[in-house]
Amino acid sequence: MEPTAGDTARADFIARLTAIPGSAQVEERGDGLWISAPHLDVEAMAREMKTLGCRLATMTGLARDDGETTIIYHYARGHDVINFKTATSGNAVRSIAPLVRPASWIEREIHDFFSVDFIGHPNLIPLIRPAELKQGFFRDPDPGSTTPEKP
Amino acid sequence: MPYTIPVGPYHPALEEPYKVNVRCVAETVQQVTVDVGFSFRGIELLAQRREWVPDVTLIERVCGICSNVHAMTFCRAAEQIAGIEVPGRAVYIRTIISELERLHSHLLWAGLAAEFMGFQTLFMEVYTVREQVMDLLETISGNRVNYGMNRIGGVNRDITDPKSAIETVQAMAKVIEKDIVTAFMNNVTAKGRMGGVGRLTKEQAIEWGVVGPVARASGLDIDVRDDRPYLAYRDLGFKIVTQPEGDVRARVVVRALELLESIRVITEALRNLPSGPLRAFEGMPAIPPGEAVVFTEAPRGEVVYYVASDGGRTPARVKIRTPSFVNIPALEAMTMGQQLGNISLIQASVDPCISCTDR
Numbered sequence: 001m002e003p004t005a006g007d008t009a010r011a012d013f014i015a016r017l018t019a020i021p022g023s024a025q026v027e028e029r030g031d032g033l034w035i036s037a038p039h040l041d042v043e044a045m046a047r048e049m050k051t052l053g054c055r056l057a058t059m060t061g062l063a064r065d066d067g068e069t070t071i072i073y074h075y076a077r078g079h080d081v082i083n084f085k086t087a088t089s090g091n092a093v094r095s096i097a098p099l100v101r102p103a104s105w106i107e108r109e110i111h112d113f114f115s116v117d118f119i120g121h122p123n124l125i126p127l128i129r130p131a132e133l134k135q136g137f138f139r140d141p142d143p144g145s146t147t148p149e150k151p
Numbered sequence: 152m153p154y155t156i157p158v159g160p161y162h163p164a165l166e167e168p169y170k171v172n173v174r175c176v177a178e179t180v181q182q183v184t185v186d187v188g189f190s191f192r193g194i195e196l197l198a199q200r201r202e203w204v205p206d207v208t209l210i211e212r213v214c215g216i217c218s219n220v221h222a223m224t225f226c227r228a229a230e231q232i233a234g235i236e237v238p239g240r241a242v243y244i245r246t247i248i249s250e251l252e253r254l255h256s257h258l259l260w261a262g263l264a265a266e267f268m269g270f271q272t273l274f275m276e277v278y279t280v281r282e283q284v285m286d287l288l289e290t291i292s293g294n295r296v297n298y299g300m301n302r303i304g305g306v307n308r309d310i311t312d313p314k315s316a317i318e319t320v321q322a323m324a325k326v327i328e329k330d331i332v333t334a335f336m337n338n339v340t341a342k343g344r345m346g347g348v349g350r351l352t353k354e355q356a357i358e359w360g361v362v363g364p365v366a367r368a369s370g371l372d373i374d375v376r377d378d379r380p381y382l383a384y385r386d387l388g389f390k391i392v393t394q395p396e397g398d399v400r401a402r403v404v405v406r407a408l409e410l411l412e413s414i415r416v417i418t419e420a421l422r423n424l425p426s427g428p429l430r431a432f433e434g435m436p437a438i439p440p441g442e443a444v445v446f447t448e449a450p451r452g453e454v455v456y457y458v459a460s461d462g463g464r465t466p467a468r469v470k471i472r473t474p475s476f477v478n479i480p481a482l483e484a485m486t487m488g489q490q491l492g493n494i495s496l497i498q499a500s501v502d503p504c505i506s507c508t509d510r
Contacts, residue, residue, distance in 0.1 A: 031231060031444050055360055055373075057446070058472035060457040074444055074455060074472075079379055083444060102360035102477050113195075128188035128509050138196060 016052060017082065020045050032081030040086040042073070046096035046103075049075050054082060056100050061110040063139045067091060069114045088116055095121035113138040153181065158494060160189045167505035171482065171498065175491050183486045183494075185479055187508050194510045198469040203229060203303060203438055206466065211297050213471060214507045216259060219252045220449040222301040225469070227381070228458035229303045231443035233436060239425040241305035246383040247316075247420045248291070248300050249447075250413040254323075255284040256450030257406045257413075260502045261331065264403060267496050268344045273334050280326050287319050303438075305430030313421040320421070324414045332407045345400035349485040349497035352397050359481035363452020363474045364409065365501055367393045368401035375448035387419045399500040406502075438462070449474055451502050473507035 003011075014026050017033070021041035027034045049056070054075040062070040068088045073096075075082040086093070095118035097104040105127055107118040112129035115136025129135065159170035168189035174182040194213055198206045211222040223245055230237060237245075258281035265273035285295045291310055292298035300306050310316060335341055351361070356369035366373055370393055376384045377391045392408040394401035442459040452474030459468040478501050485497050 055357070057360075057453065058455050058457075058470070058476075060468070060470040062459065062468050072444075072457065074457070076373075076378070076446065076453075081379070081444060081446065100360075101358055102480070105476065105480055106472075126188070128191045130188070130191050 013052065013080075016048065020048050022086075023084075032083055034083045034085065036085045038087045040084055042071075042084075042086065042096055043094050043099065045073065045084055046099045049082070050100065053077055054080075056096075056102050056106075057081075059103065059106045059110060061114040061116060061138075063114055069110070069116050071110070071116070090117075091115060092117035092119055094119050095124075097121050111135070115139070152176075156491070160186075167503075169479075169503070169505045169508075171494070173486070173491065173494060178491045180486045180489050180491060180494065183483050185482055187479065187505060190505060190509045192510060195469050195471055198225075199466055202464045203436055203466065206469070207301060207303065208299070210469070210471075211299070211301075213473070213510055214504055215296055216256045216504065217252060217449045217451065217454075217507070218297045219248050219300060220447055220454055221471070222299075223249065224445050224447040224454055224456045225458065226301045226303050227447070228443045228445045228456045229436065229438050229460075229466075230431075231445060232441040232458065232460050233303075233438050235304050235431050235436070237305050237431060238428045240309075240427045241429050241431075243383050243420050243424050244306045244308075244310055244429070245301065246387070247310065247417055248288070248298060248306075249382065250417045250420075251284060251288050251291075252298075253413045253450040254410060254417075255281055255288065256502075257410050258284060258331075260406060260499075261335065261403070261410075263499055264335075264496075267499050268341060270334075270338075270340055273331070273338075273341075276326070276330055276334075280323055280331065283319065283323050287316060291316070302430060303436040304432050305428070307429075309429055310421070310424065313424050317418055317421045320414055320417050324411070324418075327410050327414065332411065335403045335407045341403070342400060345403060345496070345500075346396075346398060348399045348493050349489060349500055350396070350398045351481060351485050353395070355481070355484045356397065359477070359484060361452075361478050361481045363449070363478065364402055364405045365452065365478045365481070367391070368405045369397035370395040373453070375446045375453050379446060381447065383420055384416075386423070387416050389416065399496055402500045402502075438466075442468075451475055451504060451507075452478065471510055473504065473510070475501075475504040475508045479503050479508060 021044045022039040024037040054077040057074045057076045060072040073084040108127035110116050153176050155174045160168035170186040172184045207222050210225045211218045213221040262274050262277040289295050292300050351369050353370040356366050356371050372391050372393050374391045376389045392405050394404050438460045440462040445456045447454045455472040457470040461467040
């Protein structure tokens with residue numbers, strides 16, 4: 001069967017995702033497209049996703065045993081959900097907030113929870129972390145017992 | 152000379168704590184910054200330390216208004232990881248409760264909007280109908296706010312008398328269409344007070360990444376029910392509501408028209424309620440290792456859940472992105488150049504939920 005215009009457009013879209021520096025093979029799952037790319041150039045990704053008309057829905061942080069943090073960038077475009085999974089290096093990653101406004105609060109929250117340093121964020125101050133909890137308290141096995149920071 | 156007014160965290164217009172720092176010259180707003188986090192509860196962290204079943208109850212407490220949508224979205228994520236197929240009747244019941252929840256949320260907001268405009272008679276009219284929605288939810292679920300309808304694999308309670316529910320909804324529909332929608336769309340006071348206030352252009356809506364009625368009131372046709380249909384929306388059809396103006400009035404009109412679409416969806420779902428079981432299995436669910444990202448359209452807009460399982464008794468990660476989390480920052484754009492006296496109305500037009508934002 002001949003590929004339809006929709007098939008071609010989708011193949012082009014996936015090719016653009018794969019061509020982002022540091023990107024990887026696209027896996028199609030029931031809940032969207034997934035790209036696991038540990039060395040993803042997140043700024044290049046943010047620029048390309050903007051060009052492709054994709055909206056940053058949110059980002060997820062996941063603590064890793066080696067002290068690093070997995071970061072998932074969840075994008076939406078029409079029927080598609082696109083998820084880029086990458087990792088910090090030295091628990092740091094480039095900020096995409098200067099390129100994508102909604103990333104600002106999301107990165108501040110991940111900074112609160114996992115102590116990730118978003119390099120280049122214009123205002124990486126606490127967003128919702130209470131003052132009595134330490135930065136990165138999601139990594140703490142019992143954050144309620146931590147000693148409050150002195151003012 | 153410029154001056155700054157801190158509005159909140161004890162807020163003059165809203166019950167929840169957040170702070171808006173308003174910088175003005177004379178009566179004109181020049182800059183706004185928003186502080187949140189005054190009611191942080193750590194629900195994501197708690198959810199990672201409780202078992203899957205009690206988590207449904209915990210996550211229902213993310214929000215006091217759209218409680219059902221949170222419990223349901225969490226269940227959908229767990230079901231997706233475990234490959235659980237929810238029975239058709241449960242899917243329809245979830246759809247009905249979701250749309251009743253949207254009705255009560257939009258009516259709550261419409262009542263507050265009427266009050267902020269000083270339109271007390273409309274406020275009373277709206278809240279009378281809202282009570283009827285709450286009564287119907289109580290009849291179905293036993294509860295007015297946290298309905299406890301969802302479980303992993305289906306729903307806890309049946310809708311035993313759909314005919315009676317249809318009659319109740321149709322009675323409400325008459326008042327909503329004739330009085331409430333008409334008042335918000337045509338009343339001179341409402342139009343004059345809200346028209347041209349707190350504008351967010353389509354370009355700004357894209358830039359700030361807003362969702363839900365706020366986005367649709369700026370001309371963006373995004374709605375998860377339409378973009379990626381879930382529950383019974385594919386069967387029942389769904390008409391997206393947009394307005395191009397991007398002002399407070401457009402946000403009101405979008406929500407008013409969405410009331411009518413919700414009534415249509417509820418009525419259709421009740422008329423076509425499939426027979427069959429309420430849940431895919433009895434007993435405790437077993438969630439294997441895996442991950443899922445699930446999008447749902449809450450009354451205030453798109454909700455995103457990322458849930459990961461390592462096969463253990465508790466989720467390995469529960470990430471919750473609520474619509475207010477992305478809509479509230481856009482206040483900065485909506486309030487720029489506006490009159491100081493309009494700040495409360497503009498804030499209210501976003502329908503901000505701080506309980507959701509802080510979690």
